[in-house]
Amino acid sequence: MPARRLLTPILTALVLLLSVVAAQAQSIIRDAEIEQGLQALASPILRAAGLPTTTRIIVINDRSLNAFVADSRHIFIHSGLLMRMDSPAELQAVLAHEAAHIANGHLTRRPGNAAAAGSAARMGLLLALAAGAASGDGQLAAGVAIGTSSTAARQFLAHTRAEEASADQAGLRYMVQSGIDPAAMLDVLEIFRGQEVLSVGRQDPYLRTHPLTRDRLRAVQAYVAGRSGAAAGAEPSAEARYWFARITGKLSGFLQPPRTTLRQVGQTDQGEIATLRRAIAYHQSADASRAIAEVGRLLQMRPNDPFYQELQGQILFESRNYPQAVQAYARAVQLAPREALILAGYGRALLAADTASGNAQAREVLERAYARDPFDPRMLRDLALAYARSGQNGMASTVTAERYAILGRMEEAEIHANRASGLLPEGSSGWLRAQDVLRVAQAAQNRRNR
Secondary structure, X not given: OOHXXXXXXXXXXXXXXXHHOOOOEEEEEOOHHHHHHHHHHHHHHHHHOOOOOOOEEEEEEOOOXXXXXXXXXXXXXXXXXXXHOOOHHHHHHHHHHHHHHHHOOHHHHOOOHXXXXXXXXXXXXXXXXXXXXXXXXXXXXXXXXXXXXXXXXXXHHOOOHHHHHHHHHHHHHHHHHOOOOOHHHHHHHHHHHHHHHOOHHHOOHHHHHOOOOHHHHXXXXXXXXXXXXXXXXXXXXHHHHHHHHHHHHHHHHHHOOHHHHXXXXXXXXXXXXXXXXXHHHHHHOOOHHHHHHHHHHHHHHOOOOHHHHHHHHHHHHHOOOHHHHHHHHHHHHHHOXXXXXXXXXXXXXXXXXXXXXXXXXXXXXXXXXXXXXXXXXXXXXXHHHHHHHOOOXXXXXXXXXXXXXXXXOHHHHXXXXXXXXXXXXXXXXXXXXXXXXXXXXXXXXXXXXX
């Protein structure tokens, strides 16, 4: 698909969402390993729901308990809720419920959606775009303004009691069809049961968008009690247990204090997940030698795992050992050549090494990352640098304009898009992309002036 056709509707969606949602900074957690694990856990549920397995599961770095959908292609879950889960089945119960909202068409039928300029699909487009945002240090942090706790967003995301009941029933069916114990959904609802007596301000966002009632609880209890098939009491598969442990292990390693992690795992547990958590905790403590030693043990366990190779590259890069970081990332790319986030890390390491051949290679690698995920501002920043080092200042300005547009900084986006327009041949791909940004920036200005 030509770049112009791809970017115009998505960048336009940026303006639409920013007009609906108050700007409240939250973090999207972008990590190839976590995303792979979530897809593995979600795939059987998505198939049972008749949804494409390419439907993405996006983690928001927020300690509160919440999960929601905003379009037909993305399910969002807060890290607080994910870390509260005790089993893969509980996480899959949350995913099944949210998948049911998509499959049952609750977003498209909601009154008032038309007033939000195409609403669900368009809002979801920006959330998809926001899910590519990555700024700051490390792989896990990504600042975006999606404001899911704002009044406007809560109204948009809120479901009726009837929708919640139907999503429960459909989600339970998906779990049974996937061989997952439906009792896990009851366990999830029990997490929220005690919050109903709290004041609205103290409740987690989930209850404000997913009303919980005694009738819902009774219906789920009745469904679970009436199941006597193979799924009832079924134990999670080995694969599900593995990916759940790996996801939560990595999240806890990055999100909780290193001392807490090291105290929890100790030194005697040489299992894979404990080793992963120690590696991250040592890295978070700026103890690069111990972190690398732990990653080395992981690679002895799984020498062809691209995500452990990537973690090694990240630790080396953030320890300023750029030549070895390049080697680690290169191996990760060999193992997972289509992973945009790994490609972006490789390009970043090549730029940091700052050699003539490395800079040229970085541009090629980052262009490959762009082709697979053009909505990662950190990658766009690096790609702009790669273009500038190769003397392609017009393309550097175009990519910088796109980065600012994705971050909602329209004035800066317009400045760089105008600069690109004067440097690039009219009608070229980069020039057309710059015009897309200018149209979006103008649309944003028009909305502000209303």
